[in-house]
Amino acid sequence: MNKQFETLDEVEIVQLAKDGDEKAFEFIVKKYQNKVANLIFKIIGDASIVEDLTQEVFLRVIESLKEYKFGSALYTWIYRITVNICIDEIRRRQRSRAYSLSDVLSQNPKAEPSHSHVEKTVEQKEMREIIEEAISKLPPEYKTALILREFEDLPYEEIARVLKIRVGTVKSRIFRARKLLAEHLKEYKDLLK
Amino acid sequence: MRHAKIKKLVSEYIDGELKNNIELVKEHIKTCEECAQLFRLHSLVRETLKENTIEVSPYLFTRIQAKLKERKSQQPLWDYIIGFSKELAVVLILIFMLLLGIELISSRSSVKIEEAILSESPSIQKVISSGGDLTKDDVLELTLSNGKRK
Known part of the structure; x- marks a missing residue:
């Protein structure tokens, strides 16, 4: 990363980028690119499109940097753009039926989790795969809130700012996400023991 | 609880x-x-x-730069117009106000001209006040008064 910016405050760097300083923008991209990429990867769950969507996020950042008013932290603003792009992508996939019908149904918050009569053991599948699959089946709004909490370690207030929702809604989305996950994982009897 | x-x-x-x-x-x-x-x-x-985390390619920024250049070169005229929308709106309001001013001034002067013509020509006033229904005496009177004016 460019050393001349390491001593500068983030507000100053953003101001330089707003004024058209390409090096300042490069510094911002390099600082946040992996965080943005991982957030996309966790929400969408498809590594093949992460690079393209990360690129799209930063193109939107540079194009709307003039509108950034320093009211929230830069990462909050960048994460908000990232989440919006992810939601657009999920909707696009749903429209083009890239998701299977069962995936789409499982993204409906009212959809009941599946219950298998045959209880499986953790040995049948690798634990990580099971958890990842269960997370991927969560409705996007629950999944996003949970990922911002568990992966990004953001406090409820920051999550509320990123998603532009109330703190109470963040609490209930995270609680419901966990409840749904527990329901999904019930069939793996050893997992939560 | x-x-x-x-x-x-x-x-x-x-x-x-x-x-x-x-x-x-x-x-x-x-x-x-x-x-x-x-x-x-x-x-x-x-x-x-x-x-399970991932890392982006070290060339991501170069790709972003290239994409930005590409987008700028393909930017349609409409985007430039939207980019200057505030300035454009101010200019349009000024033009509108200017045209409105010109219109008001010209309509006032035309009223004044009409008033001047009417006050200077009693024959026109007479025709207007009679609603076009003139007697023979009125026509004679008007013809004589026009002859005097000439």
Whole structure:
């Protein structure tokens, strides 16, 4: 990363980028690119499109940097753009039926989790795969809130700012996400023991 | 407090966001298997999410730069117009006000001209006031008065 910016405050760097300083923008991209990429990867769950969507996020950042008013932290603003792009992508996939019908149904918050009569053991599948699959089946709004909490370690207030929702809604989305996950994982009897 | 209510607090407790009833939730987790499972689930989800991460290509910024140049070169005229929309709106308002001013001034002067013509020519006033229904005497009078004016 460019050393001349390491001593500068983030507000100053953003101001330089707003004024058209390409090096300042490069510094911002390099600082946040992996965080943005991982957030996309966790929400969408498809590594093949992460690079393209990360690129799209930063193109939107540079194009709307003039509108950034320093009211929230830069990462909050960048994460908000990232989440919006992810939601657009999920909707696009749903429209083009890239998701299977069962995936789409499982993204409906009212959809009941599946219950298998045959209880499986953790040995049948690798634990990580099971958890990842269960997370991927969560409705996007629950999944996003949970990922911002568990992966990004953001406090409820920051999550509320990123998603532009109330703190109470963040609490209930995270609680419901966990409840749904527990329901999904019930069939793996050893997992939560 | 009932289990259903405490269960909702467990999620907040897990995230370190619970302000009150912390001891109550702690004690409840010790005795309630369902709530203890939520706690274990949180650890598993956290581990899983943090475990599998990716890194972008070192050429990402170069790709972004290239894409920006490409977009700028393909930017249609309409985007430039939108880019200058504020300035354009001010200019349009000024032009509108200018045209409105010109229109007002010209309509006032035309009224004045009409008034001047009417006051200077009694024959026109007469025709207007009679509604076009003139007697022979009126026509004679008007012809004579026009002849005098010439």
